[in-house]
Amino acid sequence: xxxxxxxxxTLVNERVSEFRDQVKRRLSGELTEDExxxxxxxxxxxxxxxxxxxxxxxxxxxxxxxxxRRLAHVARTYDRGYGHxxxxxxxxxxxxxxxxxxxxxxxxxxxxxxxxxTSGNNMRNVTSDQWAGVAPGEIEDPxxxxxxxxxxxxxxxxxxxxxxxxxxxxxxxxxxxxxIKIHDIGLRLVRNEKGETGFEVLVGGGLGxxxxxxxxxxxxxxxxxILSYIEAILRVYNQYGRxxxxxxxxxxxxxHELGIEKFSREVEDEWQHIRNSSLQIDDEVIEDIRSxxxxxxxxxxxxxxxxxxxxxxxxDFEAWRKNSVAAHKVQxxxxxxxxxxxxxxxxxxxxxxxxxxxxxxxxxxxxxxIRVGHEQNLALPHVxxxxxxxxxxxxxxxxxxxxxxxLITDIIACPGLDYCSLANxxxxxxxxxxxxxxxxxxxxxxxxxxxxxxxxxxxACGHHHVGHIGILGVEKNGEEVYxxxxxxxxxENAALGNLIGPGVxxxxxxxxxEDVVEAYLALRERPEELFIDTVKRLGVEPFKERVxxxx
Amino acid sequence: MTSPLEQKKIRIAGPSxxxxxxxxxxxxxxxxxxxxxxxxxxxxxxxxNSDDAKALLAESVADDxxxxxxxxxPVQVGDDGKIEPGNLREQIxxxxxxxxxxxxx
Numbered sequence: 310x311x312x313x314x315x316x317x318x319t320l321v322n323e324r325v326s327e328f329r330d331q332v333k334r335r336l337s338g339e340l341t342e343d344e345x346x347x348x349x350x351x352x353x354x355x356x357x358x359x360x361x362x363x364x365x366x367x368x369x370x371x372x373x374x375x376x377x378r379r380l381a382h383v384a385r386t387y388d389r390g391y392g393h394x395x396x397x398x399x400x401x402x403x404x405x406x407x408x409x410x411x412x413x414x415x416x417x418x419x420x421x422x423x424x425x426x427t428s429g430n431n432m433r434n435v436t437s438d439q440w441a442g443v444a445p446g447e448i449e450d451p452x453x454x455x456x457x458x459x460x461x462x463x464x465x466x467x468x469x470x471x472x473x474x475x476x477x478x479x480x481x482x483x484x485x486x487x488x489i490k491i492h493d494i495g496l497r498l499v500r501n502e503k504g505e506t507g508f509e510v511l512v513g514g515g516l517g518x519x520x521x522x523x524x525x526x527x528x529x530x531x532x533x534x535i536l537s538y539i540e541a542i543l544r545v546y547n548q549y550g551r552x553x554x555x556x557x558x559x560x561x562x563x564x565h566e567l568g569i570e571k572f573s574r575e576v577e578d579e580w581q582h583i584r585n586s587s588l589q590i591d592d593e594v595i596e597d598i599r600s601x602x603x604x605x606x607x608x609x610x611x612x613x614x615x616x617x618x619x620x621x622x623x624x625d626f627e628a629w630r631k632n633s634v635a636a637h638k639v640q641x642x643x644x645x646x647x648x649x650x651x652x653x654x655x656x657x658x659x660x661x662x663x664x665x666x667x668x669x670x671x672x673x674x675x676x677x678x679i680r681v682g683h684e685q686n687l688a689l690p691h692v693x694x695x696x697x698x699x700x701x702x703x704x705x706x707x708x709x710x711x712x713x714x715x716l717i718t719d720i721i722a723c724p725g726l727d728y729c730s731l732a733n734x735x736x737x738x739x740x741x742x743x744x745x746x747x748x749x750x751x752x753x754x755x756x757x758x759x760x761x762x763x764x765x766x767x768x769a770c771g772h773h774h775v776g777h778i779g780i781l782g783v784e785k786n787g788e789e790v791y792x793x794x795x796x797x798x799x800x801e802n803a804a805l806g807n808l809i810g811p812g813v814x815x816x817x818x819x820x821x822x823e824d825v826v827e828a829y830l831a832l833r834e835r836p837e838e839l840f841i842d843t844v845k846r847l848g849v850e851p852f853k854e855r856v857x858x859x860x
Numbered sequence: 861m862t863s864p865l866e867q868k869k870i871r872i873a874g875p876s877x878x879x880x881x882x883x884x885x886x887x888x889x890x891x892x893x894x895x896x897x898x899x900x901x902x903x904x905x906x907x908x909n910s911d912d913a914k915a916l917l918a919e920s921v922a923d924d925x926x927x928x929x930x931x932x933x934p935v936q937v938g939d940d941g942k943i944e945p946g947n948l949r950e951q952i953x954x955x956x957x958x959x960x961x962x963x964x965x
Contacts, residue, residue: 335883336884337925341924342883342928342929356881356886358953359887359957360885360887389961406886408885726949727958787947
């Protein structure tokens with residue numbers, strides 16, 4: 310966990326006071342909506358279909374149990390008793406009254422949580438691998454660098470009025486769990502031949518109306534230079550990024566139009582001016598941040614405790630363990646992913662009661678720490694293997710032991726037309742139907758790793774472009790129509806999916822997905838060949854034939 | 861986004877209302893003939909041509925404190941005079957999410 314200092318606490322508290330005054334002036338009419346809109350967006354407040362939506366940051370996806378309890382308190386006190394975990398390590402509340410927002414912010418500030426830069430044309434919440442600090446084989450904890458960038462960019466005047474929103478993600482493992490290639494800047498921690506820590510820097514990734522996979526702009530930037538290098542990128546973007554057309558304003562368009570070579574030359578020129586400035590990071594600064602991350606006092610535990618050996622006789626436990634429990638860097642411990650995708654429920658939603666109970670379980674079994682991943686699931690990062698059977702039973706009682714992580718029902722979905730003012734079609738009911746259709750665990754297991762991503766509009770908050778199966782809802786002649794892509798992925802081999810054919814109606818989507826899956830089961834060379842690999846080997850055609858043969 | 865009043869041409873294809881979100885709590889509201897806002901669609905002022913729609917929208921937007929984000933939305937008016945939303949989006953705004961909520965208020 311990271312311990313915030315007095316500067317952070319003062320900043321967050323002052324921000325609450327400032328926003329309280331702004332809300333008061335808005336409600337009295339002293340501020341018009343045009344004047345107020347930018348101010349509310351800078352505090353994570355959107356106006357959606359039914360009400361104000363309030364988006365709260367969870368920096369690098371790390372939460373203390375007391376923070377999760379406070380999020381539950383906000384859900385219960387100011388909202389309708391639940392929250393929605395998003396694909397950007399944020400949580401959203403859907404029904405908060407403007408008049409009560411300052412109180413909610415003040416309650417969150419008491420435990421070091423804020424909503425700054427969760428919306429608007431600025432640097433958004435810096436995201437990271439949800440297994441940071443505990444994943445075996447990572448170069449080092451990427452949250453140290455996420456925190457450095459967070460500190461540098463929070464309320465930074467040069468980054469507060471960018472041409473468009475700007476997103477950075479960091480990973481430190483070979484397997485990319487932070488989806489860095491679909492970010493404006495993706496950072497991958499690496500070591501050079503001298504053993505020094507640095508970053509491969511990628512730029513220009515992003516989804517939405519015009520999707521791009523990020524390109525490597527530099528293979529190694531030393532850790533001490535990363536802020537100056539990021540700032541050089543931002544300065545080039547700030548200078549050349551288009552502000553005249555919202556659809557062409559993201560850095561991915563600039564990189565595409567200039568070409569990565571010219572863009573990198575511009576960045577390099579800028580960087581040479583600033584790299585040896587005060588932006589160069591002293592070792593002491595990094596060490597100070599590093600020292601503020603505390604890690605549990607792990608015990609020396611056996612690799613295979615008796616409790617785990619005995620529980621292995623229970624097939625339900627084993628199904629969950631194989632699906633939800635991952636290796637930890639410390640022997641005797643595990644990382645447990647908690648699926649927020651129970652059958653028939655909206656992906657990513659958690660009730661206040663579930664959040665409180667998870668906070669209790671984190672205290673009991675995971676040194677009081679919880680993680681939030683971009684797949685809209687949670688994780689307990691430090692669970693002793695001996696405690697796995699007891700934790701599983703407790704999660705099962707909460708309805709949170711669905712063994713479907715990375716399987717076909719572990720669906721990422723945006724809120725869609727049920728909540729979002731931008732959406733053209735519903736996402737969540739499609740996800741709900743698919744979780745019912747593939748609820749049989751044996752079938753899901755037979756299918757194996759398969760990610761479905763659903764977006765209710767072209768803005769792609771459900772990351773449909775990079776779903777193994779991507780579903781995009783559009784509106785056509787007043788009806789919801791869904792376009793299906795296959796072959797996308799968001800990991801270290803990130804790729805955009807390909808359309809399989811004309812859009813289909815709301816009621817047909819689950820049938821089409823079933824057809825695609827049946828085609829895969831018939832076409833795969835062996836059970837170990839994943840869906841994504843079969844698509845890569847065969848392309849779209851055989852799936853297209855299967856889906857449209859009778860439509 | 862273009863604000864409603866900056867839209868040069870407002871064409872409506874049938875009966876319409878002006879809807880918005882109430883400023884203090886964000887609730888869905890409709891502009892009434894009494895130049896007020898109501899959460900009840902049946903109280904909404906109905907307009908049937910573009911000039912009337914523009915006028916109603918202009919008057920609604922002018923009330924910046926009562927409600928925000930005003931725009932023209934289609935409705936269907938039954939033979940009995942009952943007003944129903946004219947598309948799925950407005951139906952969802954009126955009756956709530958189609959998916960059930962973990963906890964009802």
